[in-house]
Amino acid sequence: MKKLIALTAAALALTASLAAHAAPETYVIDNSHTFARFSYSHLGFSTQESRFDNTKGKITLDRAAKTGSVDVTIDAKSVSTGSDLFNSHIQGADFFDTAKYPTITYKSTKFNFNGDTLASVDGNLTVKGVTKPVTLQVTSFKCQPHPMAKKDACGANATATIKRSEFNAGKYAPNVSDDVQLTFAIEAIKE
Structure with missing residues (x-):
């Protein structure tokens, strides 16, 4: 009987340990190492690259259950094109319209794993009050x-x-490319 009680207690302890290990973990985005970048063809002459300098948000990850979520807010007024004049231009009504829409958001709907590796994230991107589904292809994750x-x-x-x-x-589309490549570099620290 003592062996049965000891075995039951050990099994309960192991179950509790596994449940605690499998709990979702929350990470806060490190703004100094997180950048949202975008690039596009400018009249076919060159590929222009710009970025946003202020990003905040949280990532929740449950690696055992292979689930998670991302909730990111980008300060659209922090756009950095390399030119103060163009920064002002791209914040105008024809592009980001930051006076009316000061933020860009991405909220995930699903994490997709390939084995133990995060392969992509499905979610909704909102720019200028318009929300569209966007899948992010994860090229590295650690x-x-x-x-x-x-x-x-x-x-x-x-x-x-x-x-x-x-x-x-x-x-200016299609002269200035309608297709825009988004690239995200994200680092986040556990709460």
Whole structure:
């Protein structure tokens, strides 16, 4: 009987341990190491690349259950094209219209795993008040203890292509490419 009680207690302890290990973990985006970038063809002459300098949000991840969520807000006024004049131009009504729509958001609907590897994230991108489904293809993903923060951290790179005209920002298309490549570099520290 004592062996049965001891075995039952061990099984309960193991179950509790596994349940605690499988719990979702929340990570806060590190704004100093997270950038949303976009690139597009300019009149066929060159590929222009710009970025946003202020991003905030959270990532929740349950690696055992292979689920998670992303909720990101980008400050559209933090757009950095490399030119103060063009920063002002691209914030106008023809493009981001930051006076009316100061933020861009991405909220996930599903994490997609290939085995134990995060392969893509389905979600909704909102630009200028228009929300469209966008799947981010994850090109790298890693979680490990952060050597400086002394906490667990996760980082990822992801890409997607959108049509800017679908977000009411299609001025000068097709001369200036309607297709825009989005690239995200994200680092987040566990709460």
